[in-house]
Amino acid sequence: MNNLDRQYQELLKDVLTNGVSKDDRTGTGTISTFGRMMRHKMSDGFPLLTTKKMFMKTCMTELKWFLKGDTNIKYLVDNGCNIWNGDAYKAYEKYAMANSYGVDILSMDEFVEQIKTNDEFAKKWGELGPIYGYQWRHWVAKNEIESNGEYAWVDQIEWLINELKTNPDSRRLMVNAWNVADLPDMTLPPCHYGFQVYTQPLSLKQRRAAWAKSLDKDESYARELSHEDFDARGFPTRTISLKWDQRSVDTFLGLPFDIASYGMLLHLIALEVNMLPDELLCMLGDVHIYNNHLKQVNEVLARMPKKLPKLSKLEGSVLTGDFEYEIEGYDPHPAIKAPLSN
DSSP states (O other), X not given: OXXXXXXXXXXXXXHHHHOEEEOOTTSSOEEEEEEEEEEEEGGGOOOOOSSSOOOHHHHHHHHHHHHTTOOBTHHHHHTTOOTTHHHHHHHHXXXXXXXOTTOOOOOHHHHHHHHHHOHHHHHHHSBOOSOHHHHHHHEEEXXXXXXXXXXXXXXXXXXXXXXXXXXXXXXXXXXXXXOGGGGGGOSSOOSEEEEEEXXXXXXXXXXXXXXXXXXXXXXXXXXXXXXXXXXXXXXXXXXXXXXXXXXXXXXXXXXXXXXXXXXXXXXXXXXXXXXXXXXXXXXXXXEEEEGGGHHHHHHHHTSOOOOOOEEEEEEEETTTTEEEEEEEOOOOOOOXXXXXXO
């Protein structure tokens, strides 16, 4: 049974039933409620929703962008990911309208074309400020006055991996993107603003079960194997789970992408430290459905969840943001288009 899609559908119903009408910064209007959570067992399949087709490449391009510490949309645009174009264009349009002095303002399509072809334009207008990737990879620890003329950085992803390898039972295995001092310089403050990981040792019985499952065998297949046998094979000794926190949740468009993105991030971290992905959890603040998504939400609610796909291949490193993957068995319902509110 695909419990992930079921939870997602229940969350949509919850918002429709218990939510209240609220205005928002985009002017679209929402139905909103507060304080919800979802959790998914990674052994049940890769967390890619099936009640509507998800475009995995777009989602993974954004994750690579975060992990590279990039904050300019040119990388995204060059790789066919356009989900941040509206935020960048809105900043350009606001400035251009105030300072155009009769000069024609570029349309959205013209703006994106300039990002693709004009490096100087992209450098200025494609930059979103110190958002996710900047905070993950370049958190400013000390300013230039405190550090004798140079900024001192903390690479939170590198720090996290080192802690997992040296102190896996730590309760401080966290990465944060909500840097209050930098909020005024961000085109959009982080919606998912931090995550925490948790590890625990595998018992011999759990290692046997996990080993057998990895080979699509019955648990009895590994019943004669000892800890020493698994150690000799380099099989993980621990599981790792990830929980992320999100202040603002576009439940129809944004949340399905966030689920898949953090699911892959969990796999990448697990690969880097040789642990088995266990649970994926999200803690959600303002959970809302935009007023212009109601028809689409009802279409999702009318659909029967299908079997979750499987991550059959993953190569690369969370430290570089370069990775390749293969998803098998993804047979979703058709995609459902909906407008993005910026």
